[in-house]
Amino acid sequence: MATGGAFEGRTAIVTGASRGIGEAIAIQLRDEGATVFSIDPLAPETPQDGIRYLEGDVSDAASVETAFAAVDAATGRLDVLVNNAGIQRVALAQNMAHADWRAVIDTHLTGMFLCAAEAIRRMRPRRKGAIVSIASAAGIVGIPGRGPYSAAKAGIMSLTRVLALENGTANIRVNAVAPGFTRTKLIEQGIKDGSIRSEWQLERVPMNRLAEPSEIADAVLYLASDKASYITGQTLVVDGGWTVQGINHVPDWLNADLSEG
């Protein structure tokens, strides 16, 4: 464990930290001195030193309760919760199976609710805590085929604001990070099954590249840290400029103007 880091002596839970963005967040928190627990039904592909992996399902209340009780038993405190666990199911609404709708909403939105409620009960008596949830650019702009995903991510941003209001006087800050396309297995799976095309993504991202998981983790650590001590109820969008553009094209005449200047 590192010494003198921003999270020295603190306990953090990161849901879905067996791989991808969650793994990057867990590694950075560990490197900054936190004792980090992952809650994930999947065993880690590459177990990371110093991260404690709890098998659990954020969409299941009993499973969440058991995992939080294991953290209580190990460290007796909780300083940071990162709601990161996520899945994707792609279909037009009229073709989507009810079970797929439920699975996506339950994992993202109900998962956030169940974990945040457990965390807040533990943070309130200590009058300190930070919760950061992973939303998505897909909760801000529409993407065909991602009905439950986009709705759940918009719900995460909304619940973030509500929880911030409910817990402001208890000094518990609640924020979200909304990533754009990030290089993980979730995206690789979409490229493989044809539901995502990489040239389509890059065309629409002004920075013309995908995010690395560590770039999303940087934003999460900032919001979870004391550096963000007066920020609550916010969503920080980390998307290379994807969601701020109106027209994704600089006309030739304007480009010519710029090159003369």
Ligand SMILES: NC(=O)c1ccc[n+]([C@@H]2O[C@H](COP(=O)([O-])OP(=O)(O)OC[C@H]3O[C@@H](n4cnc5c(N)ncnc54)[C@H](O)[C@@H]3O)[C@@H](O)[C@H]2O)c1
């Ligand atoms: N990759 C992207 O482009 C992107 C963009 C925006 C938002 N996000 C969000 O970032 C988060 C992480 O995505 P990722 O790309 O790293 O995906 P990933 O599939 O690589 O990792 C997701 C992790 O969540 C775990 N998980 C799934 N269901 C769970 C459950 N019920 N309980 C606990 N853990 C569960 C998985 O086992 C996996 O380890 C998700 O919330 C995703 O929606 C990703």
